[in-house]
Every structure is written in structure tokens, then in C-alpha cells.
Amino acid sequence: MNINRRCALALAGALVLGGATGALAADKKITLGFAQVGAESEWRTANTQSIKTSAAKAGITLKFSDAQQKQENQIKAIRSFIAQKVDVIAFSPVVESGWETVLKEAKAAKIPVILTDRAVSVKDDSLYVTFMGSDFVEEGRRAGHWLLDNYKAQGNVNIVELQGTVGSAPAIDRKKGFEEVIKAQPRFKVIRSQTGDFTRAKGKEVMEAFLKAEGKKINVLYAHNDDMAIGAIQAIEEAGMKPGKDITIISVDGVKGAFEAMIAGKLNVTVECNPLLGPQLMDAVRDVVAGKSLPKRIVTKESVYPQSVAAKEFPNRKY
Numbered sequence: 001m002n003i004n005r006r007c008a009l010a011l012a013g014a015l016v017l018g019g020a021t022g023a024l025a026a027d028k029k030i031t032l033g034f035a036q037v038g039a040e041s042e043w044r045t046a047n048t049q050s051i052k053t054s055a056a057k058a059g060i061t062l063k064f065s066d067a068q069q070k071q072e073n074q075i076k077a078i079r080s081f082i083a084q085k086v087d088v089i090a091f092s093p094v095v096e097s098g099w100e101t102v103l104k105e106a107k108a109a110k111i112p113v114i115l116t117d118r119a120v121s122v123k124d125d126s127l128y129v130t131f132m133g134s135d136f137v138e139e140g141r142r143a144g145h146w147l148l149d150n151y152k153a154q155g156n157v158n159i160v161e162l163q164g165t166v167g168s169a170p171a172i173d174r175k176k177g178f179e180e181v182i183k184a185q186p187r188f189k190v191i192r193s194q195t196g197d198f199t200r201a202k203g204k205e206v207m208e209a210f211l212k213a214e215g216k217k218i219n220v221l222y223a224h225n226d227d228m229a230i231g232a233i234q235a236i237e238e239a240g241m242k243p244g245k246d247i248t249i250i251s252v253d254g255v256k257g258a259f260e261a262m263i264a265g266k267l268n269v270t271v272e273c274n275p276l277l278g279p280q281l282m283d284a285v286r287d288v289v290a291g292k293s294l295p296k297r298i299v300t301k302e303s304v305y306p307q308s309v310a311a312k313e314f315p316n317r318k319y
């Protein structure tokens with residue numbers, strides 16, 4: 001028997017078996033279309049890496065698109081995934097609003113959508129299967145609690161805030177959670193708040209403007225992510241002040257760069273936001289394809305890391 005014929009027979013056998021047990025359908029290679037936000041931060045790089053390696057490990061074919069922080073690019077990518085008839089679409093929405101139309105298109109094409117990392121605000125929550133990611137309001141609250149518990153000097157405390165991307169879930173929620181907590185002590189006041197778009201370059205630029213306008217009046221910087229805090233640290237040093245001492249700095253994410261800054265005494269605390277969502281996402285993709293139902297919300301578990309534990313924790317950090 002030649003090889004081709006043997007293969008054909010084996011395949012026929014597999015088809016019969018598969019047909020009988022349904023195993024063949026379950027073993028079909030799944031294609032996932034993923035529309036990423038961009039490459040704006042250390043967090044995002046770790047998130048992308050996690051998604052790519054977990055897809056490869058799970059044997060899922062990944063079509064990956066980088067939207068360069070633009071919603072229109074993400075919408076285009078999602079439309080192209082629909083046209084290519086992928087099995088599942090997952091994405092991390094740049095901003096919260098403006099998704100109804102394209103999500104309805106995915107629904108009409110019967111392609112399930114999983115939200116990762118950032119949420120959307122839509123009236124009809126049947127437009128997506130599940131949203132997995134952090135509780136950003138809680139992260140903002142944790143930042144606020146750390147400040148109230150650890151800022152000892154008396155008198156008014158002037159805070160400047162570097163917000164994330166305008167209209168994004170983490171920027172909206174981290175601001176909200178922080179404000180909710182600090183309003184309990186009116187001596188803590190946000191005197192300036194502006195977006196730094198989650199990048200180091202923008203964080204530095206906006207901090208320079210804050211320093212020009214307010215100078216030594218600034219007591220605290222609250223940055224919605226580590227990258228903006230790291231950019232701002234440079235601006236503070238260039239202005240001849242000591243980051244982490246003259247200005248107390250709080251940020252969010254917990255990337256390695258933040259731990260390094262804490263070890264150097266330049267950052268006071270980072271509130272963890274875990275980007276390693278890949279394995280969880282691949283499990284969800286498989287479950288959705290297998291027709292299993294998923295919880296509407298899957299929340300990531302996280303902690304807070306102050307400067308005092310940075311050196312000890314650093315070797316354990318995975319991103």
C-alpha cells in the first residue's frame with residue numbers, strides 16, 4: 001500500500017471515529033482574531049506577549065492586529081476578522097464608547113466577542129460574551145487608600161494627576177476610585193489633572209507643564225500608569241527636585257520599570273494591574289467554541305507594592 005493510500009485510510013477511520021464521538025469537531029483548529037490597543041506601555045508589551053505565547057501553547061491560530069491607540073483602526077481590524085470568518089474575536093477596547101455598530105455586525109455574523117483588559121459601555125450586554133480584566137475603580141481606590149494611610153506631613157496636600165488615554169476605561173475608573181477615597185480628607189486636593197496618554201514621553205511632557213505652573217507647591221503625583229510616572233520622574237529630576245522625596249509618587253501597573261524606580265527610591269508605590277491575561281483568554285476562547293457558558297465578568301486578582309518591599313519582590317515579577 002502506498003503512503004497516500006494509507007493516509008487516506010487512516011483519515012477515513014478518523015472521520016468515522018470522529019463523527020461517532022464528535023471529537024473531530026472539537027479538535028478543529030480554532031482561529032482567534034485579536035485587536036490590541038497598541039504598544040503604548042510596558043504593561044501592553046507584556047500583555048501582547050502573554051496573548052501570543054498562550055495562543056501558540058493552546059494551539060490556537062492567532063490573527064493579531066495593533067491599533068496604535070486608535071479606535072478607527074480597531075474597528076477596521078474587527079471588520080476584517082468578521083470578513084475572514086474567524087471563530088472568536090477578542091479585543092481590548094481603546095476607549096469605552098462607540099462600539100455598538102461593529103459589535104452588532106459581529107453578532108449578526110454569529111462570531112462571539114470576548115473583551116479583555118478594558119470594558120466597553122454598551123446598552124445591550126449580549127453584544128459580548130464576557131469581560132475579563134482588572135477592576136480599575138478598585139485600583140484607583142487602592143492608590144487613594146495608600147496615600148491617606150501613608151502621607152504623614154500636616155497641612156494641605158496638593159496632588160497632580162496624570163490621566164491615561166481620554167475616554168479609556170482605566171483612565172475613567174482610576175480617576176473615579178481615587179477621588180472617591182481621597183474626598184474623605186479634604187486636605188488632599190487634586191490641583192491639576194491632564195492626560196499623558198499612558199506613555200512615558202507624554203507623562204514627561206505633561207509633568208514639565210505641571211512643574212512650570214505649580215513648581216514646589218506639588219506634593220504628590222498620581223499617575224494612572226507606571227510609564228507616565230517614569231516619564232514624570234525624569235521631568236522632576238530635570239527640574240532639580242527629588243522624585244519619591246520632594247514629590248510622593250503613586251502609580252498603577254507594577255511593571256519591572258516601576259520596581260526599579262522604587263528600588264532607586266524614586267517611586268513610592270505601585271498598584272498592581274496584571275497584564276498576563278493570555279492563558280485565561282485562551283481557556284475562554286476554547287470554552288466559547290465548545291458551547292460552554294462563561295461568567296459575564298472575570299476579575300483579575302491583584303495587590304499593592306510599596307517601596308519597602310520592592311527589592312524583595314523584584315525577582316518574583318513576571319512582567
Ligand code: GYE
Binds near residue numbers: 040118252
Ligand atoms: O494600565 C496601561 C496601558 O488597559 C490596564 O493600558 C490597561 C492600561 C495599563 O497602557 O499601562
